[in-house]
Amino acid sequence: MPFNTALTRKLGIPVPIIQGGMQWVAYAELAAAVSNAGGLGILSALTQPTPEDLRKEIRRCRSMTQNPFGVNLTLLPALVPPDYAAYAQVIIDEGVKIVETAGNNPGPVINQLKSSNLTILHKCTTIRHAKSAIKLGVDFLSIDGFECAGHIGEHDITNFILLSRARQELKVPFIASGGFADGHGLAAALALGAEGINMGTRFMCTVESPIHHRIKERIVTADENQTALVLRR
Numbered sequence: 001m002p003f004n005t006a007l008t009r010k011l012g013i014p015v016p017i018i019q020g021g022m023q024w025v026a027y028a029e030l031a032a033a034v035s036n037a038g039g040l041g042i043l044s045a046l047t048q049p050t051p052e053d054l055r056k057e058i059r060r061c062r063s064m065t066q067n068p069f070g071v072n073l074t075l076l077p078a079l080v081p082p083d084y085a086a087y088a089q090v091i092i093d094e095g096v097k098i099v100e101t102a103g104n105n106p107g108p109v110i111n112q113l114k115s116s117n118l119t120i121l122h123k124c125t126t127i128r129h130a131k132s133a134i135k136l137g138v139d140f141l142s143i144d145g146f147e148c149a150g151h152i153g154e155h156d157i158t159n160f161i162l163l164s165r166a167r168q169e170l171k172v173p174f175i176a177s178g179g180f181a182d183g184h185g186l187a188a189a190l191a192l193g194a195e196g197i198n199m200g201t202r203f204m205c206t207v208e209s210p211i212h213h214r215i216k217e218r219i220v221t222a223d224e225n226q227t228a229l230v231l232r233r
Contacts, residue, residue, distance in 0.1 A: 006173040007140065007196035010119060011098060012068050014038040017186065018121070018142075018175060020200025021072020021100050022150070023047050025209055028057055032064035033208040041069040042100055046076070051086040058094045070121070071096050075103030084109050092116045100142065102151065110136045123177065125153025127162070127169050134172050141166070141174040142198055148178030149201050160192070167193030 007016045017039035019031060024047055031041030043061055048054040054071070061069055071091050075084060088109050091099060099113050102123035110120055114137050123142040124130040130141045143166045144151060145159030159178050166174050176189035177198035189197045203209060205216045 005190070005195040007175060010139065011040055013040050016175070016190075016196025018042060018070075018100070018196060018198045019203050020150075020177075020198055021045075021070075021074070022200050022204070023074075025204055025211060026072065027210060028061035028064055029208040029210070030203060030206065031069050032061050033206065034203065035065045035067040035069045038067075040098065041065070041067075043069065043071045045071050045073045045087045045091070046082060051083065051090045054087055055090045055094055058090070058096060068098060069096070070098035070100055072100040072102070073109060074101070075106055075109065077104065085112060088112045092118065101138075102142075106133070107136055110138065121175070123151065125151065125162075126155055126157070127165050130166065130170055130172075130174070134170070138172065140195070141170060141172055142177045143174045143194070144198075145176075145178040148198075163189065163192040163194060 002014060003016050005016045008014060015038035019034040019039060019042050021042040021044045023044045026042055026044035026047065028043065031043050034041035043057055045054050048057055073087055098119045100121045101110060106122065113120055120138040121140040121142055122133040122138040123144050124133055125144045133141060143162055145162045146156045147159055159176060163176055173195045175196045175198055176194040180186065180189060180197040180199050181202040186197050201219060204211055205219050
């Protein structure tokens with residue numbers, strides 16, 4: 001059955017699944033494969049050491065798919081931060097129409113991207129942060145619950161609660177991120193009010209993922225007790 005959600009209509013994709021913009025994983029091979037399968041593939045900007053390297057990766061991805069794909073641009077705390085404006089300008093110059101943003105103080109980058117009419121998906125771990133992003137003019141919110149790998153936030157709110165609150169509070173369409181790996185999860189997210197899902201870990205286990213095969217096997221055979229929190233008390 002074809003999907004018809006705000007996400008599929010806006011992005012021009014048949015399946016409301018976005019591939020996570022995982023650093024060191026989200027290269028052109030994976031992003032193109034997801035886009036070719038009907039979802040939205042995402043390149044990780046900061047995996048590329050320079051903006052010009054990102055330009056090459058965007059062109060490489062475009063040679064592998066004629067379908068829409070996006071770029072993740074995450075603003076990370078650093079003593080010497082990357083030139084985010086330069087990365088954003090490359091995205092604009094190369095004609096990418098969809099950007100996933102995340103991190104602290106995204107206003108300047110979002111303003112730069114929106115000035116060129118790009119579609120912005122912004123990742124949030126709380127309703128308060130989501131409302132701040134709405135004021136910046138983002139088109140979609142990625143609501144990331146405690147189950148979301150890599151960036152669980154500081155409040156440890158699980159998706160079942162966070163997505164229900166998003167449905168009640170937010171006036172901008174949102175997607176669900178964290179703990180989704182199959183069609184059952186997609187159906188659950190849609191029932192909770194989301195317009196689609198973001199999947200990361202599950203895509204690490206694909207042929208196109210560049211990680212070692214034994215790690216893929218460990219992920220596939222892991223059970224619900226195998227998640228570990230790092231850099232946390």
